[in-house]
Amino acid sequence: MADASASAPIKPFQGVHASLPHDSAVRHVAGTAIYIDDLAEPAGMLHVHIGLSARAHARITAMDLSAVRSAPGVVLVLTADEIPGENDVSPVIHDDKLFATDTVTYVGQSLFAVAATSLAAARAAAARAVVTYEDLPAAIDIAAARTTGLTLENSQRMARGDAAAVLTASPRRLQGRFVIGGQDHFYLEGQIALATPGETGEVHVWSSTQHPSEVQHLVARVLDLPQSAVTVEVRRMGGGFGGKETQASLFAAAAALVAVKTGRAAKCRPDRDEDMIMTGKRHDFEIAYDVGFGDDGVLSGIALDLASRCGATTDLSMAINDRAMFHADNCYFLPAVEIVSHRFRTHTVSNTAFRGFGGPQGMIAIERVMDAVAQATGLDPLEVRRRNLYGEPGRDLTPYHQTVEDNVAPQLLAELAASCDYEARQRQIDAFNAASPILKKGLALTPVKFGISFTTTHLNQAGALIHLYADGSILLNHGGTEMGQGLFTKVAQIVAEAFQVDIARVRSTSTVTDKVPNTSATAASSGTDLNGMAALDAANTIKARLVEFAAKKWACAEAEVAFTRQGLKAGDALIPFEDLCRQAYLARVSLSSTGFYATPKIHYDRATHSGRPFYYFAYGAACSEVIIDTLSGEMKVTRVDILHDVGQSLNPALDLGQIEGGFIQGMGWLTTEELVFDREGRLRTHAPSTYKIPTIGDRPAQMDIRLWAAGRNVEATVHRSKAVGEPPLMLAISVFSAITRAVASVADHRVMPRLDAPATPEAILMAVEDVKRRAAAHG
Structure with missing residues (x-):
């Protein structure tokens, strides 16, 4: 057996560095990839529709839902009074309510949920609600929030050197300002959740989310359950772009609450208009700059003022605005710099994570400065950019x-x-x-x-789980979510490379909180960095066991054991991978392992805005x-x-x-x-x-x-x-x-x-x- 496969043809190896197609590419094109709305609906499933606020800022003086409750097909109507736990679906500050109570703070805020036998019935019933308001002053844009002093937190300052003094002494100086609009995520698959109740109060939630663990924790908080009683599962999303990092939680919590209250499965899926009205966007910014420079276009000092519209609640705005400050240098050394960031609260839907997470807004600020300096000096803009790049020691320190x-x-x-x-x-x-x-x-x-890294340091961690089966097939699970970017394919390639097997042996399964717990969001561009390393850690643990087993069985030193494309080489023996797994199983060798990874070297002190966040x-x-x-x-x-x-x-x-x-x-x-x-x-x-x-x-x-x-x-x-x-x-x-x-x-x-x-x-x-x-x- 040892030499049986020595002359067998070897398939082209498909581990890392190979241009493999997305694992679901064919199903995407054929329309056979399964999304949550494609899942077979359980018998008796209820459809959940959210009733929305029609005011930007108002006191709710009355909310009559009697006609909603008596509408045809309605099984249950939920308000804040029916929540057994905390009325909160926020990621950090506990200021995002599942259902508004006394006051509404943006048009589209959730007021109540209707569960009915059909989506049409739920929508028709919700339209019968009679809500009366006492309007309050509303700040819709940054200018209004600035005038009224509405902020999420105190302005933040990041600085190095004495920018004010350098600007005063600069041979040339420019001031300017411009506005950057927001952006809707416009994912192909909208927000959706499907919840099924368990027999002892637990609940299983299919959620289109980039952060299954956060959805798990927030649903548990709403239901007043331990986190272990809530399982959140994600096989794939039809796009996320940051819009499903925090804002999937409301829809998941509404569906889960209905499921637990009624003992029936429940689905919550807003249509495109509702989705866009209810969910946050990329933050829009107003940027002002004051820059000093010479005739050669080299910057001597700069002051940047970044103001953003955050919306009605905190969401992730503090970290997003921090990242805008981090990226206001882009590729350029700023000898003396002051960056001030204002985070304005407005009576609009809370803005949220979006691809780049504030980085694009900060980066375009300095690029506008480069264009302005080029225009003022008559130099080519590319030349101005080159002259200001980070360089040798002394010109290599960020703000x-x-x-x-x-x-x-x-x-x-x-x-x-x-x-x-x-x-x-x-x-x-x-x-x-x-x-x-x-x-x-x-x-x-x-x-x-x-x-690259989460600027909130504790988020830079990931877990994974690998099972080798006795037939040589491999099951891979990790905390990353697949939203079309190819994360599952890349991590599977890493595992295939580790074991030197064809990627067809590796099966990636849904991201699910009962397999790999306490995971971070698939965000900050760190999905492969974190989950790939965690999977590699798990693979290496199993490999070490197999090396020890093979050295004993084939009487060789562990240094003589190697995983190869042909199989495991142990001294003079060559064992096909599936035979190795079968024999290891018979020898009672554990073929399963978790893996873990925490990004090294990073640290950051937010109070002083200094450290190594990346x-x-x-x-x-x-x-x-x-x-x-x-x-x-x-x-x-x-x-x-x-x-x-x-x-x-x-x-x-x-x-x-x-x-x-x-x-x-x-x-x-x-x-x-x-x-x-x-x-x-x-x-x-x-x-x-x-x-x-x-x-x-x-x-x-x-x-x-x-x-x-x-x-x-x-x-x-x-x-x-x-x-x-x-x-x-x-x-x-x-x-x-x-x-x-x-x-x-x-x-x-x-x-x-x-x-x-x-x-x-x-x-x-x-x-x-x-x-x-x-x-x-x-x-």
Whole structure:
């Protein structure tokens, strides 16, 4: 038996670094991938509909639900009075109520839940509610919140050096301000939960969430149950992007409460309009800058003022705004810097996590500064960026006092500028603009440096569970959730690599809280870093047992035992993997293990905003070319070249897909996706008819995306890879800078455009007209 397979053909190995398809790719395309709404509905299942507030800020003077309770098909109506535990579904501060009580603080706030035999019956019944309000003053935007002093917490300050003194002494100085709009997650699968009751009060919840453990803990809190009595399961989500990190909890808790109260399964699934009205968005920001610099474009000092609309409750706004501060340097050394962050409470739905988690808002601030300095000095914007990059010791310290030890931005920018022929194209565009009175082009090349780790230190941990069966098949479970990004595929590749077996042997199962407990959200771009290392830890534990067993059985030293593509080599023996597992089982060797990983080296003191919050940085660069119509404001991205550093890629195909998807989503944030709230706080853009995400027609016709061949993580991540989920979104800042350049060309770059994001056709047209007026006024 030892030599039986020695001459057998070897299949191409499919472990790490192989471009394997997403594990559900075929099912995604065929429409056979199972999402929660595809699950067979249990007999007697109830449909849950949430009754919503119609006011932004008001006192509830009366709420008559008698007609709701008597409506056809209604089985149960729930308000805060029926909650056995705490009326709270918040992630941190205990200020997000499942059902409002005395006061409502935004349009779309949950008031009550109706459980009925059909969704149509539940909706019709909810419409019978009679709610009377006493309106209170409402602050809908940042300006109103600033005027009335509504904040979530005191303003936060991050600083290094004496920015005020340096600004005063700077040879040149600029001030400016601009606005960045929010963004809806617009996941393909909306918020949904399906709860089934157990026989002794426990409950099982299928939830479309990025954070199963948090949903478990919050449902237990609402039901007044121990966390062990609540099981939350997620096989896959149809997109999340941060929108399902905290805000899935309300729908899960409502469904679970109905299930426990009635003893029947319950499903809560809002439609698209309700989902967009009820759930938070990316934070919109108002940014002001005061920058000092020389004629060479090198910054000497800077003061940044970041103000965000957080919404009615805290959610994750404190950490999100902190990350905006962390990323307000991007790739640039700021010799003297002060960053002040204001977190305003408004009477709108609470904004929440979104891909980049505040990083994009901070990053675009400094990129606007680079464009403004370039315009003021007459230098090429790329040259200004290069001159301000982090560099040698003395120019390698961030505003939060972390040393940048892995800086590859200079190499990335140089390589991309050469490969995309930046200088020649810039000359061609200048010539085109000089000869074209109506159509104007813009070109911009911008870098990305994104910190990888949760900035809340204790979240940087993960667990995993691996079972080897006697037939050689492998079951893998971990705390990460699959939302289309390919996490399950990558972690399965890591396990296949560890055992040197074909990935077909590895079966990934649903993320479920009764297998791997107390997990962190799949967020902060850390899903593979954390869960991949935890899975590798579990695999290594089992491998150590098998090595010890094989050394004894085949009478060799443990150093002579190795896992190979052909099977386990033990001295002169070669044992097929399935035979090894069977013999180990018969010898009573444990073939199951948990694994655990905690990110090393990180620490952070929020009181002083200093420390090492990030294990490492992910880098990238993008060059975008746009063309605008100065008569209509219409814009088209015509070409994009991207060079991105993913370290040693675990799966190049998946990484390239994440880069393209992230870039397009970022492009939507900055160009087409406009959220509009009216004066009463009602969201007016709550459907595809009024909210425009990028479509295939918006994708640049010429798009070249490459992984940086020299990439390798200097830190000991899994197989020296780097995270790729969030960083590519910020590559789209190059589009916004290119639009800014195109608008500025209308007046031969004599004035800096006042262009806010999103740069919709209306915004571009107004910026063009403003540039014309200001240029004429200055002669």
